[in-house]
Amino acid sequence: MAAIKRISSRDNPFFKSLHRISSSARERREAGNTLLDGAHLLRAYLDAGNKPLHLLISEQALQDAEIIALLETCAAVPQTQLDDALFAQLSELKTPNGLLTLIEIPSAQVAVSHSQFALLLEDIQDPGNLGSILRSAAAAGCDAVYLSQGCADAWSPKVLRAGMGGHFALSLLESADLLQVAAEFTGKILCASLQADKSLYDSNLRGKLAFAIGNEGAGLSPALLNAAQQHFIIPMSGKVESLNAAAATAVCLFEAVRQRL
Numbered sequence: 001m002a003a004i005k006r007i008s009s010r011d012n013p014f015f016k017s018l019h020r021i022s023s024s025a026r027e028r029r030e031a032g033n034t035l036l037d038g039a040h041l042l043r044a045y046l047d048a049g050n051k052p053l054h055l056l057i058s059e060q061a062l063q064d065a066e067i068i069a070l071l072e073t074c075a076a077v078p079q080t081q082l083d084d085a086l087f088a089q090l091s092e093l094k095t096p097n098g099l100l101t102l103i104e105i106p107s108a109q110v111a112v113s114h115s116q117f118a119l120l121l122e123d124i125q126d127p128g129n130l131g132s133i134l135r136s137a138a139a140a141g142c143d144a145v146y147l148s149q150g151c152a153d154a155w156s157p158k159v160l161r162a163g164m165g166g167h168f169a170l171s172l173l174e175s176a177d178l179l180q181v182a183a184e185f186t187g188k189i190l191c192a193s194l195q196a197d198k199s200l201y202d203s204n205l206r207g208k209l210a211f212a213i214g215n216e217g218a219g220l221s222p223a224l225l226n227a228a229q230q231h232f233i234i235p236m237s238g239k240v241e242s243l244n245a246a247a248a249t250a251v252c253l254f255e256a257v258r259q260r261l
Helices: 013-023 025-031 039-047 059-063 065-073 084-090 127-140 157-163 178-184 222-227 245-260
Strands: 004-007 033-037 054-058 079-082 099-104 117-121 144-147 171-173 188-192 209-213 230-232
Touching (some): 013 025, 013 084, 013 099, 033 039, 033 157, 039 065, 054 065, 054 084, 059 065, 079 084, 117 127, 117 178, 127 157, 178 222, 188 222, 188 245, 209 222, 209 245
Parallel strands (some): 117 144, 117 209, 144 171, 188 230
Antiparallel strands (some): 033 099
16 A cells, blocks of 8 residues: 555645635635545546545544555555545534545536537535535437536535536536527527426437526526527326426436437
């Protein structure tokens, strides 16, 4: 195992930079870095062929066999042990699991014109919803997700936890001009609308396509609704008007997967 440095003071410059990254979307954007909380996210990151910048552990982590194994796997990566009180300041978990990973935020890898199966997300503001959507997109085989400026920070700790590693299977472009994305996308763009007559299940979801998903309360903007070539409704036999954004997205994505099998 690589030599592990130790930090016990909150005045340490490296700790201060980590604290800023952990707590501020602006700091994450400016630094180009974020923190992964826990062993699962690190494994997903490694499995995607990526190399961390730094591993951070708590005092108790050295008693955890899974974390020790990961430290050995990443022996070439700098490793630092933080006093438990300092570590807790970097983790949003009530009971920190003892491992944080500093990574470089990946840049978008898929050009809009080359995307085969994508999502256009407009103002998805709840971190749990956004993470769940990204997890479903990765599971369904999407290659790209385009997020408007009004979306939650995709690389925040809450979104990363809800995404469960899905981030690393996708090309993510934040602060995207979705109307420009819609203009450049060479497949068809579809969206759910309560005013539509056609069912999702009667729609042709084969080939190159993207789903446009709107804000949890307001839905899609009129401009993006107009940019979609096809509108559909998700049939519901219950007494609610609409689905949660993450649930609706999952329904759409996996109907497309079913049709493509």
